[in-house]
Amino acid sequence: MSLIGAHVSASGGLHRAIERAKLLGAESMQVFTSNPLQWTGKNPSGAEVESFRRAILGSSIRKVISHSSYLLNLAGDDGVRGKSVDALICEISRCYQLGIDAVVLHPGSSKDGDRGEAERRLESSLSQVLVRTEDSPVKILLETMAGQGGTLGSSVEEIGGILEALDWNDRLGMCADMCHLFGAGVDVRSDGGYLRLVSSIDWHVGTSRVGCWHLSDNKGMRGSNVDRHEHIGQGEIGIIPFGMVVSDDRFSDTPCLLETPKDGIGDEGNLALLRKLRGA
Numbered sequence: 095m096s097l098i099g100a101h102v103s104a105s106g107g108l109h110r111a112i113e114r115a116k117l118l119g120a121e122s123m124q125v126f127t128s129n130p131l132q133w134t135g136k137n138p139s140g141a142e143v144e145s146f147r148r149a150i151l152g153s154s155i156r157k158v159i160s161h162s163s164y165l166l167n168l169a170g171d172d173g174v175r176g177k178s179v180d181a182l183i184c185e186i187s188r189c190y191q192l193g194i195d196a197v198v199l200h201p202g203s204s205k206d207g208d209r210g211e212a213e214r215r216l217e218s219s220l221s222q223v224l225v226r227t228e229d230s231p232v233k234i235l236l237e238t239m240a241g242q243g244g245t246l247g248s249s250v251e252e253i254g255g256i257l258e259a260l261d262w263n264d265r266l267g268m269c270a271d272m273c274h275l276f277g278a279g280v281d282v283r284s285d286g287g288y289l290r291l292v293s294s295i296d297w298h299v300g301t302s303r304v305g306c307w308h309l310s311d312n313k314g315m316r317g318s319n320v321d322r323h324e325h326i327g328q329g330e331i332g333i334i335p336f337g338m339v340v341s342d343d344r345f346s347d348t349p350c351l352l353e354t355p356k357d358g359i360g361d362e363g364n365l366a367l368l369r370k371l372r373g374a
């Protein structure tokens with residue numbers, strides 16, 4: 095079965111994130127291990143690591159995913175690129191200590207508009223990170239993006255190309271974001287559309303490399319490059335692909351993480367809907 099969960103706040107301490115996820119009955123969760131709007135996150139103390147690991151053990155949570163800082167741009171020019179490499183290495187180290195399986199990364203963007211150059215900078219940065227963290231089991235999941243501006247990773251094919259350039263390193267994978275895929279133009283609104291998407295993922299990346307799904311509807315239209323998260327089934331996507339993904343055997347044991355707004359029906363309502371769609 096897919097592992098249904100949500101992004102939860104770590105306000106008040108990392109172990110508080112697990113308490114929140116437990117209250118939701120989550121089977122997986124995503125968290126920021128440090129402030130996503132800052133460059134330097136501090137390393138968790140021994141006591142924090144201990145309480146985090148203990149809280150996971152006593153819970154229904156099977157997999158924990160971290161989302162890296164929004165500031166990172168591994169495809170950026172030299173100054174920001176160096177800082178991003180260092181920050182991602184620190185993030186991976188925090189994840190390793192905390193027992194977190196994988197970190198989600200926005201592939202970055204080309205500020206100067208040269209996509210090819212930006213992609214090569216990203217590949218070189220990732221290669222450095224992989225070498226400098228080679229003893230770590232923590233995976234890096236490149237998130238599919240909605241395609242605003244010069245954002246890399248706006249198609250499954252492009253992410254496949256990046257993994258290929260890095261010789262299919264075992265520690266690289268993809269975070270498939272339903273809202274972003276739709277914003278970037280993928281028609282997932284029907285059974286057939288969803289199945290075509292997963293075939294394309296299998297062809298370009300491999301379904302086994304999908305380390306997690308991000309689930310939210312989109313207020314924006316297909317192909318609009320808009321990334322405005324909405325409750326499941328209440329945006330332009332509708333309910334169909336969300337039901338398909340949580341009951342897809344190819345994604346059993348894969349975290350399916352809500353990134354829906356916290357207002358209205360909230361995580362409780364969206365999780366209840368996903369469980370109903372999965373049939374348990």
Ligand SMILES: [Zn+2]
Nearest residue numbers: 161198200237
């Ligand atoms: Zn993200």
Ligand SMILES: [Zn+2]
Nearest residue numbers: 273274321323
């Ligand atoms: Zn988004």
